[in-house]
Amino acid sequence: MDERTLELMREKLVALLYDELGDGEARAMREELERNPALRAEWDEISSARTVLSGLAVDEAPSGFEFLTPEISEPAPASEPVPGARRTGPSRAGSSQDGSSPEGGVLTGILTWIRGTGGGPVWAAAAVLVMVAVLGLSGFRVQKIAGGFALGFGDAPVETLLPTGGDPTGGTHAANSGSATDLGIADPAGTRSLAGDVQLTPVSVGGDYLTRDDMVDYESQMFQVVSAMFHDYEKYRDQELAGIIRMMYSEMNTRQDQNYDDLRGRIEEVNVGLMLEKNESDARYMDLMQSGGENRSLDDAPNPNEE
Amino acid sequence: MDRWEQMNDEQLVVLAQSGDAQAFNRLASRWEGSLYGFVRRTLGNEDDARDVCQEALLKAYQNIQRLREGAKFKSWIHHIALNLCRDRFRSTKVRGRAVSIDDTNPEDLEREAPTGAVPRAADGDAEADSLRGLLDQLLGELPEEQKTCLLLREYHGFNSEEISQITGAPAATVRTRIFYGLKSVRQAVERRGLDLADFR
Numbered sequence: 368m369d370e371r372t373l374e375l376m377r378e379k380l381v382a383l384l385y386d387e388l389g390d391g392e393a394r395a396m397r398e399e400l401e402r403n404p405a406l407r408a409e410w411d412e413i414s415s416a417r418t419v420l421s422g423l424a425v426d427e428a429p430s431g432f433e434f435l436t437p438e439i440s441e442p443a444p445a446s447e448p449v450p451g452a453r454r455t456g457p458s459r460a461g462s463s464q465d466g467s468s469p470e471g472g473v474l475t476g477i478l479t480w481i482r483g484t485g486g487g488p489v490w491a492a493a494a495v496l497v498m499v500a501v502l503g504l505s506g507f508r509v510q511k512i513a514g515g516f517a518l519g520f521g522d523a524p525v526e527t528l529l530p531t532g533g534d535p536t537g538g539t540h541a542a543n544s545g546s547a548t549d550l551g552i553a554d555p556a557g558t559r560s561l562a563g564d565v566q567l568t569p570v571s572v573g574g575d576y577l578t579r580d581d582m583v584d585y586e587s588q589m590f591q592v593v594s595a596m597f598h599d600y601e602k603y604r605d606q607e608l609a610g611i612i613r614m615m616y617s618e619m620n621t622r623q624d625q626n627y628d629d630l631r632g633r634i635e636e637v638n639v640g641l642m643l644e645k646n647e648s649d650a651r652y653m654d655l656m657q658s659g660g661e662n663r664s665l666d667d668a669p670n671p672n673e674e
Numbered sequence: 675m676d677r678w679e680q681m682n683d684e685q686l687v688v689l690a691q692s693g694d695a696q697a698f699n700r701l702a703s704r705w706e707g708s709l710y711g712f713v714r715r716t717l718g719n720e721d722d723a724r725d726v727c728q729e730a731l732l733k734a735y736q737n738i739q740r741l742r743e744g745a746k747f748k749s750w751i752h753h754i755a756l757n758l759c760r761d762r763f764r765s766t767k768v769r770g771r772a773v774s775i776d777d778t779n780p781e782d783l784e785r786e787a788p789t790g791a792v793p794r795a796a797d798g799d800a801e802a803d804s805l806r807g808l809l810d811q812l813l814g815e816l817p818e819e820q821k822t823c824l825l826l827r828e829y830h831g832f833n834s835e836e837i838s839q840i841t842g843a844p845a846a847t848v849r850t851r852i853f854y855g856l857k858s859v860r861q862a863v864e865r866r867g868l869d870l871a872d873f874r
Contacts, residue, residue, distance in 0.1 A: 374850060377849075377850060377853045378846055378849040378850055378853070380853065381834075381849040381850075381852045381853045381856075382834070382849060385827060385833070385834075385852075387833055387834060409857075412856070412857055412860050413853060413856040413857060413860070415860055415870055416856040416857065416859040416860035416863070417828070417856060418870065418873050419812070419859060419860070419863055419868075419870065419873045420809075420812075420824070420828045420829075420856075420859060421828070421873070422805075422872070422873030423805050423806075423808060423809040423812070423873070424828075424829060609728075609732070612728075612729070612732060613732070616732075616736070
């Protein structure tokens, strides 16, 4: 079997191995394999190599790979909670599972305002971090009072207590100079009796006082909002990268066009130069012909072979 | 099943060419896994593979109007990616990182290569990594042309004609490259003393 025929048979072996031959050709090839031990050896070799490659097949799909063209990415709602975001604290009656409670609305509203101040998500995230740091350093406290929130800095304010049976939305509140550790920290399971007929009723069961669980909820909401902001930030960053790549392509195309124009201009210059030189050469030739060579011809030239 | 899933590539390409960006997005998500796998195995580097995939999809998006046969979108996108890989191979930076037959000392390969048994770990990810590493080593010993043809045929379901369109080589040449690629893989397995039964 010559080399050319052998190469052809090898091609057909591969076609047979990957089912690319028609029925007739495949049958003929199998019969040839039965007759030709050398070909059979090559068949065994490549089919065993294929078994190896099949055994090493691993799914290479990237995790989280995303095509980054901004025009064709669906924008996620700004307030969409991040899947898998941490939510701490027990679930209780009176607090919404989706973070849409009135308190969450206020907090989210503030953060939405921060995000909407014209800066990008990075600036918003930085603003939140600075705010949290400032609030932490200044002894910031939040207290739910009738009709809204009371925000405070520095020393604990005068504790407001709700008398038993009193009007939970206002009514008669007794003032007491309690310590900061007593302030608004009530048993989340129910109403806590402080002294005599005075009781603290936590927000979670319809009262006015902010409990640890409420704060945990706020923390969880804050985490969700900040997570959403970082998610947005990453998305925008990717979009910016895609924009930069597109801009680079555009710049490359422009430069290519410029280079092409420059090249064409130079070719034109060379053409013009050649044309001028040709004209000058023609003119010189005409001058020569008119001045001295009018009556001369090649016949007049001396023959070097003649003595 | 949504309406996108019911559409074949040809229909999605027609929509994308008429300006439907979501149709292109669907095409991209349909083939990005295969594309990434091919590029990663070709370049041997995840970061470069991501960059090349991104660039290939962007090029496809910008040039979708030029694609005349929508059914060949998959081949077309792999062709774009292969050209980008070739560009990368020409750059010194990637050449230094990718394992290529031209710049790899065979003795180093022998020293690094596992011998005696196919790696099998209890942990699924670790096993996948081991297999991936072994495959990279085996394929890394092949010339680029053989490796490309073998990858496209074995792991991405392209036939010889399609590989011919992707690589620009005649289909007969593609089959010859696959033949010699398979022979080299077999020899590399033997050199490492791996047991073929472990792969079955």
